[in-house]
Every structure is written in structure tokens, then in C-alpha cells.
Amino acid sequence: MAFEFWFEFASTYSYLTALRVEELAEARGVRVVYRPFLLGPIFKGHGLNDSPFNVYPVKGSYMWRDVERCAHELGASFRRPSAFPRNGLLAARAALVADDLGASARYVPAVYRASFERDLDISQSSVVSEILTSLELPAADVLGRAQSEPVRQRLREQTARAEGLGIFGAPSFTVGSELFWGNDRLEQALDWAARLP
């Protein structure tokens, strides 16, 4: 059964998932389908115009400490970015093109590391371009297609599909009609996918 990994590049907990999803999926013989989407429009539907971690500062301070501890457990060199949330629109559009090139498993963690380990502003095309180049992907071509109307429309449709599936945060995982929310559910969701034919 297909395992779909729904992520938003602004999301700290999606970073923790992106670092480990391929290894855990492979161990279970599960293939990861990458589903970039945007949380902004979904939060707006809940009356939130900013990340809940900014709207509720007490949750925000907790989140930064929690992500730091969890990254430490993974041996990852997390650094709190100087801006949050970072606009992941361009990187998400480029993710759709990178996926067409079969490069999601390399591109997605590279974007997260740029944002959450190197404090780079992934909303800038120069930053996304540098990431693509470092992965030996055709940066100018990918960015050109990323900004084309068909790709913009695909991202809008994928965000609408996420909302239709009941997704309200990132990362989320779907296996058929079953929804799992949060980096903490990664193993459970993968196990679910591995059990189904």
C-alpha cells in the first residue's frame, strides 16, 4: 500500500522526519511517495494567520526545546533558524519538479538541512538553486518549471487534497484512508503500510 509523506518546508517536525524517513521505510520495504503541500491556507481555514507556535508562544518555546532534544537524539546538527516560519512556497514547487526527476529522497532532506541546520533562507531562488546544483540537478531548468503555471496549479491542488484528507499539520502520513500526524507517528504509519498488500 502506498505510503504518502505530506510535508511543508516551514515545519520543524517535518525536518525530523525528512532526516530518517527513507531509512525507516527501506527497512520495512515501503516506498515513500513525497507530497509537498502548504500549511498556510489550511491554518487560515482554522482562523490562524501565523504558525500556531507563534500564535501560542508557550507552545512555541516548548517546540524549540523539544525539536532540539529530538534532533540531538538523532545525532542531527539542528540550529534554530533566525526566521520562523520560513516561506516554503518556491521550495515546494521545486519539490514537485524534483519528484518528476526521481530526486525527492535527496532534494527534500537537503532543503530541510539548509533551513534548519545552516539557517539559509529557502524562500530565495539563489538558495534553492544552490541546493539543486549541489545535488547535480539542473537548477535553472528546475526553477523555471517550478514557477510555471501548471506546477503552481499542481501545488494548489495537492494542498486542497491534503485538506480534503483531514490533514491539519505537518508532517502527516497517509496509507489509504488512514491518516497519521506528526514525526512521532512515522514508525506506526510505516508499519501500517508494511502490513498491507
Added chain:
Amino acid sequence: MAFEFWFEFASTYSYLTALRVEELAEARGVRVVYRPFLLGPIFKGHGLNDSPFNVYPVKGSYMWRDVERCAHELGASFRRPSAFPRNGLLAARAALVADDLGASARYVPAVYRASFERDLDISQSSVVSEILTSLELPAADVLGRAQSEPVRQRLREQTARAEGLGIFGAPSFTVGSELFWGNDRLEQALDWAARLP
């Protein structure tokens, strides 16, 4: 280092923790300090007059399915209660008295099971009384002390302390100044406590 388990009897995820905290703590040589508190006053401070799971129905539907799956993994016979959230005020006051009697490790999971497995209304003194009696605790005496002004005041103070520690949900765990939120952090918090002298 003391491991403090902060719980609210209305909280579904605290139920999942209550079922397993003693066994996991014992395996690590950690002693559990039980800290009942009320989430209502804390949610009010965030502008919420109801459980976030009722305020955001899409999160609510997800939560019920998630708790069901997690309870199934634990082999627990979870049943969605006919009312949510249930008022846990009386049961929380009685928890302070039960703790004085050294009975938290038996009383706390028994209250959660009554609410989330037997669909009993734990806001009723007859229900709390039945639970106390089944544990061979002096029900009338415990309930009398639970409703006394000093115990009411202790619960108010404990809720204020929770808020002061940055607690915004349940279950939460504290080890010194370190805060952990959610049933998913139980193991990490216990490991933290076990590492400290």
C-alpha cells in the same frame, strides 16, 4: 531526579500514559510523582473555552482515531466516551488525597479506565466513590477531604504551578526545569530522569 507526571482526567492522551507509566518508570528505577492539575484554566488563558479537540473538529476526529490505534497497540480496551471532555475536578481533588494515602499508582489508572474504557461519568461522586471502594480505599473519608477547602486550594495552586512551568497540555512531564509534553514523550522524559542523579 524527580519525575513529575502532570495529568488532567479529561485528557485522552493522559489515559494512554496512565496505563503504562509505572511499568516504564520501574524498569528505569525512576519514581513517579503524580501531579493532577486542571487544563480548563490554562486553555482559558489561551482564549479557548473548550478542548482544542472540540474547537478544531478536524483535530478532534483525528485524535479519536489516533487514540484508538494507540490503545490497540497497548492492548487496552479503549472506548470513545459519550461525553468529552468530562469534568475531572472532583477526581483530581480526590487524587490529591489518594496521593497522601500512597495510592496514586492504583487510583489514577483506575479513574482513566472508568472514563475511557467503561464510559462512566467521573464528575459524579458516586462514580469516584465506587472506584475508591474497589481499590479498598475509604471512599467517604477521601471524598470528604477532597471537597475540603485546603484540598481545593492545593489543586488551584498545583494548576498555577503547572502554568508557571510552561505546561499547556496533558500529559506533561517535568524533570527539574526540563518539560516534556505528550504521551509520545514518556520514554524520553523517563530516560532523562534516569540519567540524572
